[in-house]
Amino acid sequence: MPARRACLILLVVLACAWAQAPSATLTVGGDVKTPLTLTARDLADMPRATAQLKGEKATVEYTGVPVHEILKRAGLPAGKDLHGTALASYLLVEAKDGYQVVFALPEVDPAFTDKVVLLADAADGKPLGEGQGPFRLVVPGDKRGARGARMVTRFQLVLLRR
Numbered sequence: 001m002p003a004r005r006a007c008l009i010l011l012v013v014l015a016c017a018w019a020q021a022p023s024a025t026l027t028v029g030g031d032v033k034t035p036l037t038l039t040a041r042d043l044a045d046m047p048r049a050t051a052q053l054k055g056e057k058a059t060v061e062y063t064g065v066p067v068h069e070i071l072k073r074a075g076l077p078a079g080k081d082l083h084g085t086a087l088a089s090y091l092l093v094e095a096k097d098g099y100q101v102v103f104a105l106p107e108v109d110p111a112f113t114d115k116v117v118l119l120a121d122a123a124d125g126k127p128l129g130e131g132q133g134p135f136r137l138v139v140p141g142d143k144r145g146a147r148g149a150r151m152v153t154r155f156q157l158v159l160l161r162r
């Protein structure tokens with residue numbers, strides 16, 4: 001029966017496409033000791049924190065991984081080891097739509113600041129949807145929202161001097 005056969009083939013094709021669809025990841029590269037590719041699962045298993053962000057209408061509670069935890073895992077210097085040429089480096093955060101923002105390392109280091117920049121994967125307990133997620137930055141203390149990059153795909157470390 002050709003119709004049934006065509007259906008079966010279509011099902012197999014769809015199943016294969018589904019199985020191969022790459023789930024979103026955060027890649028961490030550039031001048032790092034240990035390049036990373038982190039899945040949503042990996043981020044869920046890392047140390048987590050929350051941050052309240054005041055919007056125009058309501059306050060949203062974001063949950064995610066502090067950026068310094070991700071940089072630590074990539075082998076970047078932190079705390080008393082963050083000195084010298086490492087201070088002349090920056091974190092370039094890139095999003096799916098080409099949006100880019102940068103941070104200097106002390107801006108995300110808990111030895112330098114109490115503000116914890118988050119790579120958030122949930123808002124008010126729900127996964128971030130299309131247009132925001134699956135990962136976005138939340139930048140406490142910034143008076144404008146512009147560095148809160150949404151749809152983040154990549155962290156690129158750039159060391160200006162060696």
Ligand SMILES: Nc1nc2c(c(=O)[nH]1)N[C@H]1C(S)=C(S)[C@@H](COP(=O)(O)O)O[C@H]1N2
Pocket residue numbers: 095096097099144145146147148149150151152
């Ligand atoms: N990927 C991406 N992120 C982005 C932007 C963008 O154009 N693309 N705009 C920024 C700006 S200018 C603002 S004000 C905030 C607005 O989103 P929010 O209200 O969810 O923080 O997103 C920021 N993050």
Ligand SMILES: [Mo]
Pocket residue numbers: 145146
């Ligand atoms: Mo903005």
